[in-house]
Amino acid sequence: MKILTTPRMERCIGCHSCSLACARLVHKRLSWDTAGIRIRSSGGLSTGFETRLCMACDPAPCVAACPTGAYSQRKGGGVVVRIKLCIRCGACAKACPVDAIYLDATGEPFVCIHCGRCVPFCPHDCLELTEFSRGTTPSGKEAAASEEVES
Amino acid sequence: MIRDHFRVLLVDLSSGRNTITDIDGRNAVAGGSGLAALLFEKYGFLGKPWDDPGQPLIFAIGPLTGYFPLMSKTVCAFKSPYHDQYAESHGGGRSALSLRFADFDALVITGRAKTPSALIVGSRQIEIKDVHYLWGTDLQVAGKILRRMFPGAGHRTILRIGPAGERLSPMACITADTYRHFGRLGGGAVMGSKNLKAIMIHGDGSFLLPENKDYIKVFDKVYKDMTDTDMMSKYHNLGTPGNVRVMNDLKALPIRNLQATADPATEGITGERFAEIALLRNAACAGCPVGCIHIGFVRERFQKENRYIYRQISYDHELIFAVGSMLGVMDCFEVLKLIDVAEKMGLDVMSPGVALAWATEALAKGMITEKETLVPLAFGNTASYEAALEHMGYRTNEFYHLLSQSTTKAAERYGGGDFACVLGQEMAGYATGEAFFVSQALGFRHSHLDAAGYSYDQKPKGKAVEDAVKFLIKDEKGRVFLTSMVSCLFARSVYNDEVLSNCLKSIGYGTLADNMDAVAGEIQRLRWKLRVRTGYRPENVSIPKRFTEITTWKGQIDSAFLSSLKDQYASAIRDLASTDTTASTSEKKEGHWHIENTT
Numbered sequence: 001m002k003i004l005t006t007p008r009m010e011r012c013i014g015c016h017s018c019s020l021a022c023a024r025l026v027h028k029r030l031s032w033d034t035a036g037i038r039i040r041s042s043g044g045l046s047t048g049f050e051t052r053l054c055m056a057c058d059p060a061p062c063v064a065a066c067p068t069g070a071y072s073q074r075k076g077g078g079v080v081v082r083i084k085l086c087i088r089c090g091a092c093a094k095a096c097p098v099d100a101i102y103l104d105a106t107g108e109p110f111v112c113i114h115c116g117r118c119v120p121f122c123p124h125d126c127l128e129l130t131e132f133s134r135g136t137t138p139s140g141k142e143a144a145a146s147e148e149v150e151s
Numbered sequence: 152m153i154r155d156h157f158r159v160l161l162v163d164l165s166s167g168r169n170t171i172t173d174i175d176g177r178n179a180v181a182g183g184s185g186l187a188a189l190l191f192e193k194y195g196f197l198g199k200p201w202d203d204p205g206q207p208l209i210f211a212i213g214p215l216t217g218y219f220p221l222m223s224k225t226v227c228a229f230k231s232p233y234h235d236q237y238a239e240s241h242g243g244g245r246s247a248l249s250l251r252f253a254d255f256d257a258l259v260i261t262g263r264a265k266t267p268s269a270l271i272v273g274s275r276q277i278e279i280k281d282v283h284y285l286w287g288t289d290l291q292v293a294g295k296i297l298r299r300m301f302p303g304a305g306h307r308t309i310l311r312i313g314p315a316g317e318r319l320s321p322m323a324c325i326t327a328d329t330y331r332h333f334g335r336l337g338g339g340a341v342m343g344s345k346n347l348k349a350i351m352i353h354g355d356g357s358f359l360l361p362e363n364k365d366y367i368k369v370f371d372k373v374y375k376d377m378t379d380t381d382m383m384s385k386y387h388n389l390g391t392p393g394n395v396r397v398m399n400d401l402k403a404l405p406i407r408n409l410q411a412t413a414d415p416a417t418e419g420i421t422g423e424r425f426a427e428i429a430l431l432r433n434a435a436c437a438g439c440p441v442g443c444i445h446i447g448f449v450r451e452r453f454q455k456e457n458r459y460i461y462r463q464i465s466y467d468h469e470l471i472f473a474v475g476s477m478l479g480v481m482d483c484f485e486v487l488k489l490i491d492v493a494e495k496m497g498l499d500v501m502s503p504g505v506a507l508a509w510a511t512e513a514l515a516k517g518m519i520t521e522k523e524t525l526v527p528l529a530f531g532n533t534a535s536y537e538a539a540l541e542h543m544g545y546r547t548n549e550f551y552h553l554l555s556q557s558t559t560k561a562a563e564r565y566g567g568g569d570f571a572c573v574l575g576q577e578m579a580g581y582a583t584g585e586a587f588f589v590s591q592a593l594g595f596r597h598s599h600l601d602a603a604g605y606s607y608d609q610k611p612k613g614k615a616v617e618d619a620v621k622f623l624i625k626d627e628k629g630r631v632f633l634t635s636m637v638s639c640l641f642a643r644s645v646y647n648d649e650v651l652s653n654c655l656k657s658i659g660y661g662t663l664a665d666n667m668d669a670v671a672g673e674i675q676r677l678r679w680k681l682r683v684r685t686g687y688r689p690e691n692v693s694i695p696k697r698f699t700e701i702t703t704w705k706g707q708i709d710s711a712f713l714s715s716l717k718d719q720y721a722s723a724i725r726d727l728a729s730t731d732t733t734a735s736t737s738e739k740k741e742g743h744w745h746i747e748n749t750t
Contacts, residue, residue, distance in 0.1 A: 015440050028360050040305025049305070
């Protein structure tokens with residue numbers, strides 16, 4: 001299955017269009033927080049931007065940490081979240097090694113579902129939904145993607 | 152949050168008390184410029200000076216902020232130290248979205264903190280913190296420390312002032328997130344007068360969207376217009392610096408204190424030249440996929456051995472004109488160096504650049520000496536201008552103290568008013584002709600963005616005064632509605648009336664959408680009324696002789712047309728200001744009303 005990657009983040013201008021698109025289209029909200037992809041400046045605007053994004057772990061530590069089964073492993077990496085089962089304990093966010101899960105004020109978790117709906121809203125083509133396997137040698141665009149994902 | 156009223160945070164720095172209040176008026180004044188005027192009318196003291204602790208410093212966003220692309224600006228309103236009258240200054244960065252997600256339509260700051268302080272605002276946090284140890288730091292140092300002190304990297308705005316603001320200079324700006332500014336008319340000094348070094352707004356709230364399909368559809372259409380058509384390509388490509396060559400080719404670029412309007416040497420500072428050798432990368436205000444911010448670099452050798460540092464500095468047409476062509480500095484990197492010094496001082500770049508151009512000519516003419524200027528100001532002498540900008544920031548001596556008040560004040564003391572390039576405030580980078588000169592000289596913000604006078608000058612129309620006045624008033628009305636949404640004015644070609652109406656309707660502001668023209672007129676009148684009640688006399692504005700001495704592609708400036716246009720525009724502004732406004736009348740009934748002295 002495809003996953004969302006950020007092969008060209010050096011081009012990011014910090015417009016937050018991706019986060020806003022995810023919140024708007026996936027979560028039906030206006031927000032730059034309650035989104036699967038979030039942008040932050042890395043040490044001030046003069047050093048550019050970085051993403052907070054699910055790295056599509058397999059096995060995913062957040063799945064192991066979830067006490068209710070709200071999180072389950074997604075085929076190809078990442079997670080499927082059934083929010084109805086979530087008890088807002090925050091264990092998923094604590095377990096995530098790359099701070100990819102956002103908890104809102106009520107404790108509801110927001111994490112990338114690798115749907116790619118944010119991709120067309122990036123004006124600099126930073127993002128890519130792509131087939132990705134850590135076991136193969138990627139080429140072309142995928143090579144760039146792997147550098148970003150594995151860095 | 153979509154609501155039929157305004158949710159406003161009132162912060163009193165004197166008492167440390169904060170209040171959240173709901174204020175009616177959404178359908179009368181919309182937000183942004185309209186809301187700021189409403190709030191100044193409610194909380195401001197029209198007859199007291201700008202630095203009275205009770206005066207409010209207002210930041211307002213609009214109904215479309217965050218909901219649509221390029222609805223990314225904040226309106227800052229205050230009584231200006233430049234002219235002691237009501238004023239607006241607009242800025243972007245992350246300020247607008249941060250305020251939106253902190254869930255306030257406006258922030259109103261009154262009082263004066265006991266010690267130099269920082270105000271921290273979020274959807275679940277309001278705090279005033281002592282930061283006396285930051286007082287005196289330049290903006291670069293302050294920015295670095297503030298970022299470390301407060302949470303929310305990427306989803307917050309940090310508004311701050313430098314030494315110029317602390318010293319209450321009317322040319323002091325409020326810097327937003329390093330590369331954007333509430334630049335003109337001295338907002339930085341208003342923060343300084345409140346002992347407020349910084350404001351941090353953490354946008355940590357989120358809202359449910361309206362449950363209709365229209366919003367997504369309208370959003371997608373606007374987004375495509377912004378990114379897939381050539382409507383915004385000017386800003387995405389060279390950015391505003393693309394104007395340098397255009398203006399020079401038109402013989403409309405102010406050069407060496409407007410002694411010339413074209414010079415082949417300006418090839419060294421065109422947008423094309425910057426892009427070729429000095430452009431490092433681009434950036435965007437939050438919520439803007441266009442990303443017009445152009446960031447260049449300078450590197451500086453600090454040891455005899457090959458040891459360098461580099462800095463990143465944003466540039467725009469107005470800055471390039473003000474410390475480039477206007478000062479005879481025709482090299483990209485030299486221009487960036489001067490912008491950098493002004494930035495560190497927390498000075499608006501435009502006004503000091505134009506002021507120093509006047510000082511250079513005054514020095515050459517013997518009206519002032521190096522005793523006043525401290526350095527040998529001469530067109531093209533970057534090192535002198537670097538030093539002079541620091542003197543302006545620190546207000547080192549009486550001369551620089553006066554000069555940083557305004558070029559006019561310095562000229563009143565030393566002479567040389569004829570060649571002071573002042574149009575209400577120090578001029579913007581367009582010497583296109585009579586309509587622009589009058590538009591900036593009399594306009595509400597004394598900005599090239601008040602109305603498209605520069606565009607009118609370029610139309611092959613006759614010199615019908617009535618037609619020009621109608622154009623300026625109508626154009627201002629359209630813009631004031633946009634700045635009440637609050638849109639970036641670069642998006643004005645996308646946000647026509649139909650698109651704005653669709654945007655408003657799609658998120659539930661149908662009444663506003665149905666009354667856009669009337670509301671725009673209401674806001675326009677409200678702003679002018681406030682301006683006049685705080686002392687503005689448009690008929691008294693004069694346009695210095697230098698503006699009549701230039702030659703553009705159209706030939707010599709027509710002094711008679713200029714004078715007649717100025718008189719009639721002043722009269723039209725007077726008419727607008729004297730028209731009664733319904734919003735103010737209704738608000739009066741709610742109490743909290745200050746008696747003002749309008750003389």
